[in-house]
Amino acid sequence: MNDMRILERDVSANTAKITARGVQVYYGESHALKDVDVDILSGTVTAFIGPSGCGKSTFLRCLNRMNDTIAICKVKGEIRLDGADIYDKRVDPVVLRAKVGMVFQKPNPFPKSIYDNVAYGPKIHGLTRSKTDLDEIVESSLRKAALWNEVKDRLHAPGTGLSGGQQQRLCIARAIATSPEVLLMDEPCSALDPIATAQVEELIDELRSQFSVVIVTHSMQQAARVSQRTAFFHMGHLVEYGETGQIFTNPKDPRTESYITGRIG
Amino acid sequence: MNDMRILERDVSANTAKITARGVQVYYGESHALKDVDVDILSGTVTAFIGPSGCGKSTFLRCLNRMNDTIAICKVKGEIRLDGADIYDKRVDPVVLRAKVGMVFQKPNPFPKSIYDNVAYGPKIHGLTRSKTDLDEIVESSLRKAALWNEVKDRLHAPGTGLSGGQQQRLCIARAIATSPEVLLMDEPCSALDPIATAQVEELIDELRSQFSVVIVTHSMQQAARVSQRTAFFHMGHLVEYGETGQIFTNPKDPRTESYITGRIG
Amino acid sequence: MTDATQHASLLEADPRTRRRNAAEMRFRLYGLIAVGIGIAALIALLTSVLGNGSSAFRQTFVEIPVLLDEAVLDKSGTRDVEVMKKVTTVGYTKLIQTALMAELAEKGIALGEMTPKDVMGLMSKEAPADLRKQVLEDPSLIGQTITFPAFANGRVDGFFKGRVSMESAKLDSNISPEQLQLAEAMKEAGLISTRFNLGFLTMPDASELRPEAAGLGVAILGSAYMMLIVLVLSLPIGVAASIYLEEFAPKNRWTDLIEVNIANLAAVPSIVFGILGLAIFINFAGMPQSAPLVGGLVLTLMTLPTIIIATRASLKAVPPSIRDAALGVGASKMQAIFHHVLPLAMPGILTGTIIGLAHALGETAPLLLIGMVAFVRDYPSAPPEGFLDPASALPVQVYQWTQRADPAFVERASGAIIVLLVFLLMMNAVAIVLRRRFERRW
Amino acid sequence: MSVGLLSLIVLGLAVLGFILGRQRALAAVKGDPRDLHSLPAYYGYSVALFTAVPALLVLAVWLFVQPILLQSSVSALIPASDIAEGASIDLVMSDVRRIADGLDAVAAKAGLSPAALEAMRADMTDMRGRLAEVGVALGADVKPSALEAAKAWRNGEATGRLAMSGVVLVLALIGLAIALLRVKPEERARNIVEEFVKVLLIGCSLIAVATTFGIVFSLVFESWHFFKLYSFKDFFFSATWNPQFRGGSSLGLWPLVWGTLYVSFIALLVAVPVGVMAAIYLSEYASPRMRTVAKPLLEVLAGIPSIVYGLFALVTVGPLLRDYFAMPLGLGDSSSSVMTAGLVMGLMLIPYVSSLSDDIINAVPQSLRDGSFGLGATQSETIKQVVIPAALPGIVGAILLAASRAIGETMIVVMGAGAAAQLSLNPFEAMTTVTVKIVSQLTGDTEFASPETLVAFALGLTLFCLTLGLNVLALVIVRKYREQYE
Amino acid sequence: RDNVQVAGSSTVLPYATIVAEAFGENFDFPTPVVEGGGSGAGRKKLCEGVGENTIDVANSSSRIKQSDIDLCTANGVTEIMEVRFGYDGIVFASDINGPEFAYTPADWFNALAKDVVKDGKVVANPHKTWADVNAALPAQNILAFIPGTKHGTREVFDEKVLVQGCEDSGAYEVFKTANAGDEDKAHDACMALRTDGASVDIDGDYTETLARIDANKAAIGVFGLSFYQNNTDKLRVATINGIVPTVESIAAGDYPVSRPLYFYVKKAHIGVIPGLKEYLEFFVSDDMAGPDGPLAAYGLVSDPELAATQEAVANEVPMGPLN
Numbered sequence A, B: 001m002n003d004m005r006i007l008e009r010d011v012s013a014n015t016a017k018i019t020a021r022g023v024q025v026y027y028g029e030s031h032a033l034k035d036v037d038v039d040i041l042s043g044t045v046t047a048f049i050g051p052s053g054c055g056k057s058t059f060l061r062c063l064n065r066m067n068d069t070i071a072i073c074k075v076k077g078e079i080r081l082d083g084a085d086i087y088d089k090r091v092d093p094v095v096l097r098a099k100v101g102m103v104f105q106k107p108n109p110f111p112k113s114i115y116d117n118v119a120y121g122p123k124i125h126g127l128t129r130s131k132t133d134l135d136e137i138v139e140s141s142l143r144k145a146a147l148w149n150e151v152k153d154r155l156h157a158p159g160t161g162l163s164g165g166q167q168q169r170l171c172i173a174r175a176i177a178t179s180p181e182v183l184l185m186d187e188p189c190s191a192l193d194p195i196a197t198a199q200v201e202e203l204i205d206e207l208r209s210q211f212s213v214v215i216v217t218h219s220m221q222q223a224a225r226v227s228q229r230t231a232f233f234h235m236g237h238l239v240e241y242g243e244t245g246q247i248f249t250n251p252k253d254p255r256t257e258s259y260i261t262g263r264i265g
Numbered sequence C: 001m002t003d004a005t006q007h008a009s010l011l012e013a014d015p016r017t018r019r020r021n022a023a024e025m026r027f028r029l030y031g032l033i034a035v036g037i038g039i040a041a042l043i044a045l046l047t048s049v050l051g052n053g054s055s056a057f058r059q060t061f062v063e064i065p066v067l068l069d070e071a072v073l074d075k076s077g078t079r080d081v082e083v084m085k086k087v088t089t090v091g092y093t094k095l096i097q098t099a100l101m102a103e104l105a106e107k108g109i110a111l112g113e114m115t116p117k118d119v120m121g122l123m124s125k126e127a128p129a130d131l132r133k134q135v136l137e138d139p140s141l142i143g144q145t146i147t148f149p150a151f152a153n154g155r156v157d158g159f160f161k162g163r164v165s166m167e168s169a170k171l172d173s174n175i176s177p178e179q180l181q182l183a184e185a186m187k188e189a190g191l192i193s194t195r196f197n198l199g200f201l202t203m204p205d206a207s208e209l210r211p212e213a214a215g216l217g218v219a220i221l222g223s224a225y226m227m228l229i230v231l232v233l234s235l236p237i238g239v240a241a242s243i244y245l246e247e248f249a250p251k252n253r254w255t256d257l258i259e260v261n262i263a264n265l266a267a268v269p270s271i272v273f274g275i276l277g278l279a280i281f282i283n284f285a286g287m288p289q290s291a292p293l294v295g296g297l298v299l300t301l302m303t304l305p306t307i308i309i310a311t312r313a314s315l316k317a318v319p320p321s322i323r324d325a326a327l328g329v330g331a332s333k334m335q336a337i338f339h340h341v342l343p344l345a346m347p348g349i350l351t352g353t354i355i356g357l358a359h360a361l362g363e364t365a366p367l368l369l370i371g372m373v374a375f376v377r378d379y380p381s382a383p384p385e386g387f388l389d390p391a392s393a394l395p396v397q398v399y400q401w402t403q404r405a406d407p408a409f410v411e412r413a414s415g416a417i418i419v420l421l422v423f424l425l426m427m428n429a430v431a432i433v434l435r436r437r438f439e440r441r442w
Numbered sequence D: 001m002s003v004g005l006l007s008l009i010v011l012g013l014a015v016l017g018f019i020l021g022r023q024r025a026l027a028a029v030k031g032d033p034r035d036l037h038s039l040p041a042y043y044g045y046s047v048a049l050f051t052a053v054p055a056l057l058v059l060a061v062w063l064f065v066q067p068i069l070l071q072s073s074v075s076a077l078i079p080a081s082d083i084a085e086g087a088s089i090d091l092v093m094s095d096v097r098r099i100a101d102g103l104d105a106v107a108a109k110a111g112l113s114p115a116a117l118e119a120m121r122a123d124m125t126d127m128r129g130r131l132a133e134v135g136v137a138l139g140a141d142v143k144p145s146a147l148e149a150a151k152a153w154r155n156g157e158a159t160g161r162l163a164m165s166g167v168v169l170v171l172a173l174i175g176l177a178i179a180l181l182r183v184k185p186e187e188r189a190r191n192i193v194e195e196f197v198k199v200l201l202i203g204c205s206l207i208a209v210a211t212t213f214g215i216v217f218s219l220v221f222e223s224w225h226f227f228k229l230y231s232f233k234d235f236f237f238s239a240t241w242n243p244q245f246r247g248g249s250s251l252g253l254w255p256l257v258w259g260t261l262y263v264s265f266i267a268l269l270v271a272v273p274v275g276v277m278a279a280i281y282l283s284e285y286a287s288p289r290m291r292t293v294a295k296p297l298l299e300v301l302a303g304i305p306s307i308v309y310g311l312f313a314l315v316t317v318g319p320l321l322r323d324y325f326a327m328p329l330g331l332g333d334s335s336s337s338v339m340t341a342g343l344v345m346g347l348m349l350i351p352y353v354s355s356l357s358d359d360i361i362n363a364v365p366q367s368l369r370d371g372s373f374g375l376g377a378t379q380s381e382t383i384k385q386v387v388i389p390a391a392l393p394g395i396v397g398a399i400l401l402a403a404s405r406a407i408g409e410t411m412i413v414v415m416g417a418g419a420a421a422q423l424s425l426n427p428f429e430a431m432t433t434v435t436v437k438i439v440s441q442l443t444g445d446t447e448f449a450s451p452e453t454l455v456a457f458a459l460g461l462t463l464f465c466l467t468l469g470l471n472v473l474a475l476v477i478v479r480k481y482r483e484q485y486e
Numbered sequence E: 001r002d003n004v005q006v007a008g009s010s011t012v013l014p015y016a017t018i019v020a021e022a023f024g025e026n027f028d029f030p031t032p033v034v035e036g037g038g039s040g041a042g043r044k045k046l047c048e049g050v051g052e053n054t055i056d057v058a059n060s061s062s063r064i065k066q067s068d069i070d071l072c073t074a075n076g077v078t079e080i081m082e083v084r085f086g087y088d089g090i091v092f093a094s095d096i097n098g099p100e101f102a103y104t105p106a107d108w109f110n111a112l113a114k115d116v117v118k119d120g121k122v123v124a125n126p127h128k129t130w131a132d133v134n135a136a137l138p139a140q141n142i143l144a145f146i147p148g149t150k151h152g153t154r155e156v157f158d159e160k161v162l163v164q165g166c167e168d169s170g171a172y173e174v175f176k177t178a179n180a181g182d183e184d185k186a187h188d189a190c191m192a193l194r195t196d197g198a199s200v201d202i203d204g205d206y207t208e209t210l211a212r213i214d215a216n217k218a219a220i221g222v223f224g225l226s227f228y229q230n231n232t233d234k235l236r237v238a239t240i241n242g243i244v245p246t247v248e249s250i251a252a253g254d255y256p257v258s259r260p261l262y263f264y265v266k267k268a269h270i271g272v273i274p275g276l277k278e279y280l281e282f283f284v285s286d287d288m289a290g291p292d293g294p295l296a297a298y299g300l301v302s303d304p305e306l307a308a309t310q311e312a313v314a315n316e317v318p319m320g321p322l323n
């Protein structure tokens, strides 16, 4: 099972796509993220690991300002995408989110047909000129999400009638259909079976060539398999961040080490 | 279908808690489960594995008649709990569900306080005489679900405000608080981090001494770690069912083999 | 697939983004405008109601000392109430007239060519009746001189409130400019004052000859009784029916039929419920006319569909996972619904109740047929017997007052609407507070 | 024993049953509720139900059946010759019943013994006068046979009452005993109670159905009379509505139906966009504080009596529309118009749409919104394409409710749209609606048994069928476009 | 039941409330409960039967009809007393600031009829202004608010104004010849109103008419005399045949447009419902319905034959068959 495909490719050659400095997040009174500094590189898969409740999802949601929708959530510090501060007043979170797509922990397909679920993003962003274009995008996205064969005969059935795993893959297809620059995935495979997981992981690897992927995962195997860089969170702190191989084989922080060695994934 | 019910080992000492014969499930027109025969043994952890959409959750929901709530769902065949047909007209599904508890794939805490979430089952089943009894049950259930330390200071905060993993552990705590005879778990760890997963797996192992556990999982590692028996589903068929060791090391059906070896989990 | 650079730069919006943002702003603006339209309509209506009606709570009173002459009121001198009852209001009118003339003479107010009858025209016809009631209640008053506040005539009241002017009085057959001048002089002499009139809330309705004495006492009681009945019946029955239809009833043609049927009941004109009430409660069940009980039952039937529709919609909106969760720990369906689904549906149920009760509170048409649109001067007694006594209702009072010829009733109708709204707000306040407590997103 | 007292006693027994049942259940397991099938309270409830329900049911049936039986036995005492010309036995029997009731009062007032009462003779005493003294009105003098019948009635009633009290009490006690004996740990008390609650729920939903039947029956009877007086064909296929005082009216339905649809349509044209947008704004954009203030404020609109709207339409909106729209556009110079009534009614309906829709929109799970935002949708796109479709069934329900209210409204139409029944497309012309005409024909000065009054019932029935059709249509549409979340 | 219950005509309602109020004040009985609801509905309720849960008195602005009597008989209400207590004047009035109007019935017929007679021929009504109808009238657009067909007043308006005007102007004869001598058809033709918006039916009450005139200053409305008397500062009354409508002119029979007001009493309730007899006698007493009583002050035209009525009430004389 330890088939850690540590990638030889020169990670450092990639430029920083997102830089976060001194990020603090508060939910009302409670301090959920404490002073997090991270550089997300382009063309790289970055994995966030850490115990449940440590703030992985929270940080992920900072990166495309999904936290804006939670009234009590306050973000401090600086996060830059391609050098532009995404918390700048002039920044339109809508444009930001088009560039930084997201797949959520709980599958949340729209109560629409499978086709409409996937076509939704391209439609609102005006990515297509014609119905055929759109059909193409829908098909290729579903294919990439390893769902095409299962649903091609019922594209117009409701997305909510799919099984849990199918729903999650549908959400992935929906996210990649808008071809974002950065894709945030919050435990995308937690509802998937091994084969589908493998397909998604393959997809992630493929996507990396075009844009950065950030993935939250509980499976250290998965982190090891798909990511080039890994960040370990603990109790709202970013404990350690570095190349995946190094984190897994030679962690610097004792907390990381105890988490990794107590691993069981 | 391969008849895999030749029981060796100390497992054979355990009696069959649930016996399913010729179970067919239809969702309206679509035939989701086809002729499934399974014996769930007492004091045993049984794992259901298989690709997404193969019918694992469906079968699980048959075992405590949760399928009753889906109008279009029709179940045929025979399922017996301790020899009594659970689809008999005289059977009260409520009593059945008190005996056969369930944890769902998507965490679904009640929009109530954490305490009330856990205390709900014991309250409606009249399991306690006093408030102290109830407090005790809540605490021990939360401890068993490895959540106590995280929430002991905010037992009266809403359960919906927890992180995904915390929510799922809360649901587990809620299910075991009623001390069922059989516990059905639909991917209970898919939202959990490795440490919490280890705790839950430990818990499952502990619970086994008191009652049967059926667990749906996508992680073959997990199936191998926690279960004594494994059932492999494929496209609505029960392809293979037997001792976990045998299934993973020496599968008889080519489909099982290809699934296991294509494994990556 | 298209390449990644198509997305706009973060800081500078491309035309498409600008368009989308403009659409967003527009949409938001539409929303704000919609709320604004609603609020503006409310303000317009309320200002017109308040503007017309607030003066109904103030009333002009004439205060003069009246000698309760034994020779007139109790010739026998026995203070026997039965005997004293023989003296009608006509006798008291004369008494007041004498007192008024005497007082005017004492204050040195010139009467010009006015006859005593003209002078008496400044007083409400309610005054003698009021005095008679006081005396019969307490015969020992006879022989004393008492100063009691009597209503001024509606036109005089209108003069001090600005509704009647010297010019209009010239054309008005019920009042003359001279009388108004006299009223002004009396005001200067401190005999007439305009002040808050509690009687508007407590007194019963009055006839067209004395708008100044008309009050809402009976109507408020009647409405309160009816609303009590409506609330106590329609909320539980409506919720229970919705629970059955939404959660238990098999989904088949029959339940479709019931669903359509209930939606249809909401569209039945309210007067038809009056026809129903007349046929069933009065003619068949033999309940009395003009009784709040019958009114309450009819309004209950009328409110039920509203509550059922609102309740069903909000039951439907509760996510199924909550039901699964409860069933999964061994709750029965009934327990799952009463413990989890119903509390989550509560905001919608309360909204339905608010709207339904608001409708019921303001409705006149069905009451028309069951005898509640009536002139009732006696207060109903306390419940439960009071439910069977004749009573009026607030909207009925509004409806009747808007039909009266005397313009003084216009302000009173608006005043009654204010009371109705306050009544409504008090009723809703409870529901709104409750709704706030149940509201949550998941 | 009076019915009220009897029911109170039965209810008291039920409370006792609750306490005993609960105790017995607990005692059976030595105070450990864990060994019980259901929670202890359920045992209590089940005993209480067994005590009260059969007894009260019998009581209700008895109260209903006894008069019928008495009626048939007593009416035999009235010889056919004593039934006045033009009267019927029913009429005489209602006199008999009133006399019977009055006898008690007479006896009480005069302090008569039962024997003296029994000896009272109609041809000796002035029964009518004596009854009148105690407030019982009779249409004619009391015939001896009627008095005898009344006495028989009274005796029968007294015996019946006594038997009823006995039966009901015994039944309650038997129920209590049996239910108590049945209390065992393994008894499915909860199921029993829940079955009962379910029956109760069914009963409640049947009230709605019963109301419909009541409405139909109370309309059908008089409609039948109407169609005997007025040709069916003229009512349904004539396009003139022109009732006359001394008959010869044209009572064609269509101008009214058209007016109803037109006014409602305009009202919805105002209320639906404004209401839905307001709901969207309040649930998606507004701060919680604004929402808590604005929502109840809008709800006040639903509570303002429609007469206020009517006056608003008549005094403000009507002349405004006439002077600034109708006259310049050359569409007429009527200040009361469909437009006026529709606009004002639309205002009244705003909260119907906004408040209910707001609740429904609020119930759409946040995860759906997150999903859409995560794809880079703007808030309005999310609302339009994800939230609203998910909330659609509820919103349609709210709109239907508003439409229903529009169809049933009278006051605003009377004052805003006038009373002229005509078929016209011009929204600035006066028209009227079915409901208005129902009210006005029913409360008019025409004699009741004339087609001019009875037409109100036929109109009511037609409107009932019409809205039924519309509702079926709406149901079908909602079914088709429903998007179920989760 | 210890209170008298009254229902019926909304025209009679104000008079009945005035009486009820004074009755409640001066007698030991509770104040009677007086309902409106229309003459037809009131008579229907009266005829529903004998007994506590039926009303005692039905107010009516028109005479009882045979169908009502039949219904009464069928329900055991055999003896009814008919009491005529006065007359209601019907006046035409316009905004106080507008011009004076002096009408004849013929003016009204020519202004509002669907078809009028011009030069001996039946033509669709061509008149736009009152001056077109009668050169002596102001040149103001014709716009009349007349009672809707549900109102009893409309019957009087049709009868005493339109048909009268029709006959006066000679149109009746023309219609009769046009309809081959059929008098009913000729009558109908006299009462057919134009539908181009010049004549507007009002289904509401007089306050609505007043409000409409307020919103539409150039209109003429039909009112009850009592309503006009309470609003003399807003309305300018028109004369008919040169006669100003007043209580006196109507009582004298000079002013042509008026109608009798009645109430009907269920005789079986007299002596049973406490206070009923007293109420009836009080109502028709000179103190109330007399020419100097409060009802007259409010606008009731006192019945010259009131004494006979008082006697009939005192003797509880039931009405005979309709003639």
Ligand SMILES: Nc1ncnc2c1ncn2[C@@H]1O[C@H](COP(=O)(O)OP(=O)(O)OP(=O)(O)O)[C@@H](O)[C@H]1O
Pocket (backbone or CB within 6 Å): A027, A032, A051, A052, A053, A054, A055, A056, A057, A058, A059, A070, A105, B161, B162, B163, B164, B165, B166, B191, B192, B193
């Ligand atoms: N909406 C919210 N309101 C209040 N507290 C929140 C909210 N969302 C998260 N939190 C709290 O913030 C902390 C971090 O939560 P977060 O969801 O980021 O954890 P996580 O690392 O994603 O955990 P998991 O792996 O279980 O999903 C937790 O303690 C959680 O309870």
Ligand SMILES: Nc1ncnc2c1ncn2[C@@H]1O[C@H](COP(=O)(O)OP(=O)(O)OP(=O)(O)O)[C@@H](O)[C@H]1O
Pocket (backbone or CB within 6 Å): A161, A162, A163, A164, A165, A166, A191, A192, A193, B027, B032, B051, B052, B053, B054, B055, B056, B057, B058, B059, B070, B105
């Ligand atoms: N409520 C439903 N209505 C219609 N079809 C359903 C429903 N639930 C499940 N199905 C279908 O039944 C099949 C089996 O679904 P099931 O949920 O049992 O799969 P699963 O094995 O649990 O998959 P996963 O691992 O992704 O959860 C799938 O094809 C699914 O689309």
Ligand SMILES: [Mg+2]
Pocket (backbone or CB within 6 Å): A056, A057, A058, A105, A186, B163, B164, B165
């Ligand atoms: Mg998370």
Ligand SMILES: [Mg+2]
Pocket (backbone or CB within 6 Å): A163, A164, A165, B056, B057, B058, B105, B186
């Ligand atoms: Mg599943």
